[in-house]
Amino acid sequence: MKRDHIARRKKKLDPMGKEGQNYGKGESPNPIPKADHAFPAWSRDAKECEDAFRVSRDSGLSSEEVDNRRKLYGWNELEKHEDQSMWKLLLDQLSDTLVRILLAAAIISFVLAWFDGEEEKEITAFVEPLVIFLILIVNAIVGIWQESNAEKALEALKEIQSEQAAVIRDGRKVSNLAAKELVPGDIVELRVGDKVPADMRVLNLVSSTFRVEQGSLTGESEAVSKSVKAVSENSDIQGKKCMVFAGTTVVNGHCVCLVTQIGMRTEIGQVHSQIQEASQSEDDTPLKKKLNEFGEILTMIIGVICAIVWLINVKYFLSWEIVDGLPTNFQFSFEKCTYYFKIAVALAVAAIPEGLPAVITTCLALGTRKMAQKNALVRKLPSVETLGCTTVICSDKTGTLTTNQMAVAKLVAIGSRPGTLRAFDVEGTTYNPFDGKIQDWPPAGDMDTNVQMIAKIAAVCNDAGVELSGSHYVANGMPTEAALKVLVEKMGVPEVLNTCFSSVGDLLRCSQLWNDIDRRIATLEFDRDRKSMSVIVNSGSGKNLLFVKGAVENVLERSSFIQLVDGSIVELDQKIRDLILGTLNEMSSSALRCLGFAYKDDLPEFATYNGDEDHPAHQLLLNPSNYSSIENKLVFVGMVGLRDPPRKEVRQAIEDCKAAGIRVMVITGDNKNTAEAICREIGVFKPSEDISLKSLTGNEFIDHHDQKSYLRQSGGLLFSRAEPRHKQEIVRLLKEDGEVVAMTGDGVNDAPALKLADIGIAMGIAGTEVAKEASDMVLADDNFSTIVAAVGEGRSIYNNMKAFIRYMISSNIGEVASIFLTAALGIPEGMIPVQLLWVNLVTDGPPATALGFNPPDKDIMKKPPRRSNESLITPWILFRYLVIGLYVGTATVGVFIIWYTHSSFLGIDLSQDGHSLVTYSQLANWGKCPSWEGFSPSNFTAGSQVFTFDTNPCEYFRSGKIKASTLSLSVLVAIEMFNSLNALSEDGSLLTMPPWVNPWLLLAMSLSFGLHFLILYVPFLADVFGIVPLSLNEWLLVLAVALPVILIDEILKFVGRCTSKLPDSTTIDRSKQKAE
DSSP states (O other): OOOHHHHHHHHHHHHHHTTOOSTTOOSSSOEEEEEOOOOGGGGGGGGHHHHHTTTOTOOOOOOOHHHHHHHHHHHHSSOOOOOHHHHHHHHHHHSSSHHHHHHHHHHHHHHHHOOOGGGGGGGHHHHHHHHHHHHHHHHHHHHHHHHHHTTTTHHHHHHOOSSSEEETTTTTEEEEEGGGOOOOOOOEEEETTTTOOOOEEEESSSSSOOHHHHHHHHOOOEEEOOOOOOOOOOOOGGOOOOOEOOOOOOEEEEEEEEEEEEEEGSSHHHHHHHHHHHHHOOOOOOOHHHEEEHHHHHHHHHHHHHHHHHHHHHHHHEEEEEEEEEEEEEEEEEHHHHHHHHHHHHHHHHOOOOOHHHHHHHHHHHHHHHHHHHTTESSTTTTHHHHTTTTTEEEOOOIIISSSSSSEEEEEEEETTTTEEEEEEBOOSSOOOOHHHHHHHHOOOOOHHHHHHHHHHHSSSOOOEEEETTTEEEEESHHHHHHHHHHHHOOOOOGGGGOOOSOOOOHHHHHHHHHSSSSEEOOOEEETTEEEEEEEEETTSSOOEEEEEEHHHHHHTEEEEEEEESOOEEOOHHHHHHHHHHHOOOOOHTTTTEEEEEEOOOOOTTTTTOTTTTTTTTHHHHGGGGHHHHHSSSSEEEEEEEEEOOTTTHHHHHHHHHHHTEEEEEEEOOOOHHHHHHHHTTTSOOOOOTTTTEEHHHHHHHHHHHHHHHHSSSSEEEEOOOHHHHHHOOOOOOOOOOOOOEEEEEEEGGGHHHHHSEEEEEOOOOOOOOHHHHHHHETTTTHHHHHHHHHHHHHHHHHHHHHHHHHHHHHHHHHHHHHHHHHHTOOOOSOOOHHHHHHIISSHHHHHHGGGOOOOOOTTTTTTTOOOOOSSHHHHHHHHHHHHHHHHHHHHHHHHHHHOOOSTTTTTTTTTTOOOOOOOOHHTTGGGGOOOOOOOOOOOOEETEEEEEOGGGGGGGGGGHHHHHHHHHHHHHHHHHHHHHTTTSSSSOTSSSOOGGGHHHHHHHHHHHHHHHHHHHHHHHHHHHTOOOOOOOHHHHHHHHHHHHHHHHHHHHHHHHHTTTTTOOOHHHHHHHOOO
16 A cells, blocks of 8 residues: 555656656656646655656766757756847837927927028027937937846846756766756756756765855855755745755755756746846836926926917918908918917927936936945936935845854853853954954963863864955855854964964964964864764874864763863763753854864874874774764863844944834845844844734745735834745835835845845845846945935935926026017017027036035935925925016016117116117017008117118018027026026025035036127127127126026025925825824
């Protein structure tokens, strides 16, 4: 019965359907598991896996079978997704509403210029559409460059893959087979330093232990021991101890494995797919969304105003007579229709802030430079602004909140009498031997025998090292062993040995000295059964000793004695054993990884052993099963507690986040107890807080009945044993709930979530290239506190951007008002489109950019994050700028009318150029000029030019308007310069925030005025822009009309300050919602 049951089970599991016959001979018509079915190799024993994959570990697959399987499974490589075509990328750049409006305005302007019959205006007419096209081309180039950079994460992922593998095929070993040629069922050998070429099941260990560094894929903080034993079928990736995964690295041991998954079906292949999926679902930044909304509103406003302007002026190009109540005798003037259509186009140009994309890009670029000085390297410009409204930071633990460098935190030695222990706290969080000291440590050189023995074992029973790489100390070998070497340096050496140092400059000179004194002659490797490692040394006295380090419980179990302070040996009784175990439990509950130290000086078999292979005792060392019997009757000397310590700056950074209204969620692949202890220490949780409802594993969260409600809890949250899919799901749910999410990470497993988050933040030092390429920002110092500083910088940049966006929009409202009033009053066109384009791009550009240098508010990180849907322009701000815009329009049109109708204004003489005055009625009805009798305007001078109207008096309202048009343009430029001073603060008066708080703005104003003088007083440019030089009196008129804009906005700011003290209904609503 039992045999039948096993046979039935085998048949059910066998994906080949042949129950393991003819292994690797190629007779099978159907190779193993279907592509869409993952055989759970981790939950089956090694023999069952061989049967299922129809292969023998001794002979491997046949060449014929390899070919069959490759036809079904393809090559062991990651897919290359098709890049977007240049045409598609170009069309994507035209998706912005503002860009579309600009494009439409440029095309219409170009068509009108093409069919314009007036040759002398041809250059001027073409300047406008060509400049707009140039802006669009530059924007498209920048956008396409950013898009193409975004997919480099997938290319970096491919570099992680192994290039070669040692494979058994056709009964013989192929040492350097190209890894891409592997197929499921291949038998592969792995050794120290190898990169794992595919997902594989461990079949047998050749060495006693086998460890793999898989932190970049799973988030674990240290190398993981692998075994042959099967585990539960529903184990998470960290729990699959019998599996090795593609892209990870072997750090210890030698084993034989069976390939189970290749290419895109490996764990790293799934990460590749998730990155691709996340990149497809990238959302627009909050700023881009607001600008698109603004563009849509602008389109509607432009459409309405153009229609109104068109209707107001219909009478000028379309007329009819009413006969018997019906319109007849229609008369249509195509020339005048085109003229008023050009006015509508000019209105569109005036309404669109063409310089806005360039100014935003400049401001974000300047912001990236500021952030780079704070070790935050921004890869994607829009992320600078997005940082400012971050509401949740999802942080990895290892390497971000912690140093990712193991360090000894506590040293426990035996006391002066039985039943007593001595505990020392060890400072320092890095591999720097000079980082911190041991608290309450005896004076230099005054080391008792017991701590000397601990130092010896830590130094000699150790295969790791520490070296200086640039400005960082890095570990060579196992991180725990490197931390022990650093401890030895902090412990020092007895005074009597201080003169024995061979090299003063050696980084690990204390460890080297102990190794010189006690020379290692044999090593008993670590294995998972006895959980210890030991070395046989020839001591300075000539006697052979055994030094042992390992798991405290196991070392203690094999110990029979303890060593006291003075070096005397006493028996290890149950009372002392319980005391040590109690201390161990206390240290373990603080998330410390504990190692015990012991030695043995009675080695009868090895008393004369010197490492010679011919020595009889050498045979004992060849069989690891003898190691436990050698490591018995030990003398226990002490223990240490190690951990991956939190960074010093992180606790304050967490407090800053709380003050700024930003929630911190820790998402780690590490185990729950360790993560909880770290979170309490850094302030995510309070020391005594009940966190049973705030700390879940990744699988527990996925099974939670109401995930969104769980994520809405106030305060910090912790997710441990998290897999890449868990991180993605958390980010996705937070974004769905309206949160702006910043996600940190350093490993391959973090890349999909980094791509999906609003802000992906990778580690610059410990981070993989995959994580960096998937991110929006890279931390040069891997420090969590740098993120908080970057958030503050992002908020400041947003505030400044808001200032210049509102400044530019208010300027454009003024231009629209000017054109609308011109059309409504029926007076000649005051400014031509190319002049408006010059103002929007060149004259407004420098002040708008300079507003990006406004100093940040002192309490910027004391305020809650702004909502991502918060309006750029509130109703009050809109009203303010409508008032300002109306004044700008009135001033620019008013100065035009003043020049035609007044010889002086506010005591300023305007008659010096000799121009003729007309009545307002004549100016408003200038189209009827040919019917006026006796109208003969006099000639006038402008600069060195003389304008005459002898042949056609009505030209006085066409070419003769050049001086009035220049005055209008100059008033517009001057008002916008003074208006930039108003934008220094949203509500603050210039008396409290004077112009010199931002000297860059004063410089920019000077530059803009200088550029305006350039086109006024350089004849060629004056011809292009259709303007003439102004006299001193005319400049006085310009200033008299422009300066009141400051006074008007000061009054409006005062009203705003008074009303802001009243309760805000939106604030009340938000607080109600929060309470609910």
